Amino acid sequence: MYIDGISLEAAPAAPSARKFCIACGASIPSDATFCPICGKLQ
Numbered sequence: 650m651y652i653d654g655i656s657l658e659a660a661p662a663a664p665s666a667r668k669f670c671i672a673c674g675a676s677i678p679s680d681a682t683f684c685p686i687c688g689k690l691q
């Protein structure tokens with residue numbers, strides 16, 4: 650699934666700043682606005 654405006658590449662070093670998507674439960678960056686997996690607004 651491809652989401653406009655979201656790039657999974659070149660993620661800045663953010664060691665243990667992770668959270669889980671509220672929709673699909675994927676591990677995503679804690680500052681992510683949208684889940685890169687399912688695209689759900691966090």
Ligand SMILES: [Zn+2]
Binds near residue numbers: 670673684685
């Ligand atoms: Zn998700």
